[in-house]
Amino acid sequence: MTGRPHAGFHRRVFRMEQVITRFPPSPTGALHIGGARTALFNWLFARSRGGKFILRIEDTDIERSTEESVKAIIDAMEWLELSWDEGPYFQTHRLAVYREYAEKLLGSGHAYWCECSGEELEKRRNAALAEGRKPKYDGTCRSKGLDRAPNRVLRFRTPQTGTTILKDIIKGPIEFENSELDDLVILKSDGVPTYNFAVVIDDLTMGITHVIRGDDHVNNTPRQILIYKALGAKLPQFGHVPMIHGEDRSPLSKRHGATSVMEYKRMGFIPEALLNCLVRLGWSHGDQEIFSRQELIEKFSLETVGKSPSIFTMEKLLWLNAHYIKENSPQELTRLLKPFLAERNYPEKPDHFLAAAIHTLQPRTHTLVEMADAMRFYMVDGIEFEPEAAAKFLTADMSGVFSGLISELSKLETFDEASLEPVFRNTAQDLKVKLGKIAQPVRVALTGGTKSPGLFEIMEVLGKEAVIERLQKGLKYIETV
């Protein structure tokens, strides 16, 4: 990620054919699932077209923007490895640029100063709503010819007739009557631009070629198009992706459980899985479910993004995560799992041991959290027996089996799956019992419970010394009951 923050590049000349996309979060909270997908689509589109991806922080809401949110968003983007080529730019660092363009609009008669107070506006809005009218600005100051003065805002003079057509890459053409629109504020009374103005100026000066964003912005687009036109500027292409909803079909919010990207990191998901899950919300490539990052870059296209909203659930994410856990190398997993291991205060173990243990857990865990929990018996020496498991399997009749096994295993020179299995098979055969009959008690002695990876895998990983020690401890337990 390259961060070269500077603000004065709006005079730069762009090669017209290069694709430039951007992700412009407002730093008023964590990066959530919906935002992450928007970022992903922009990133993917830029990467797939050999273009550029810009990160821009839309912090013009001074009240609600925070440093922590900026950091949280950047952390999440980095975790997802959605690398940006420029930025992060901050709108609050670019105030002079917006003013320059506001002047242009003012000079060409496309903007005017307005002295209507917030309270007054609020009153008129409510009145309009009560009468069943559209709560638009009524144009009180439109032709007053006011000058700049404290407490005045700058409004855009929206054409009152005609239609504006948005040719959306995803939704197709959408037509709006200009008469439905009103004179929006472009500069607040403190001189800070409003969203609709700042995006246009930023997208324009940063040479953004494709604006890919949530479809909650569809209704803003005609206003923005009108500003581009008033400036005599070329329009970028627009693509509005449908929103992601919670299980009750309402927009994703805190009450839908985990919505922030970093919560998924904490829950033990790996970025590839989250990305794979998110990309399939709205986009598809035939029947394919699993995509590597590279494949995504090769196959992604905006034309194949669907138009209808989707619901985010964790079911598929869990499956995808389990898939990536199975596919990843034990070494890579070791790296990913270490923080979760540390969280549990397990004793330190060498990497090769961790990798071997992880290998046995790969097919049976869905998340890193699950895996770290399941690692316990490998990590902790004095494991305790689950009461029910011990009661059922560590029974008096097993004492002979345990002592027999201990002496047989002690004789082994190599202690691996291949050499271990015959010992157990033979013992079972001699006793005329099924392997399971002796396997479960041993499993309880080794792991403390009744569910675990294959017995011989475990033993190989644990090593001869630890295995015999645990069997002896099991035997002692049996003899004391």
Next chain:
RNA sequence: GUCCCCAUCGUCUAGCCCGGUCCAGGACAUCGGCCUUUCACGCCGACGACACCGGUUCAAAUCCGGUUGGGGACGCCA
């Protein structure tokens, strides 16, 4: 209230643009079976949808209109 968008299995979706090959395909979840030293993995199978009503047509999931439902926007928020 006004404007805008959307509508295929419980969920994610393929198919829709260029009507017939779709009594609608895949995946997740669920259920059943197989495998098996436990739990999983894996494999096999089952369940399960074109929102509704009209129209166009020899023929509609696919085209058109309406209805219903859901969502979004209407801020000196983004």
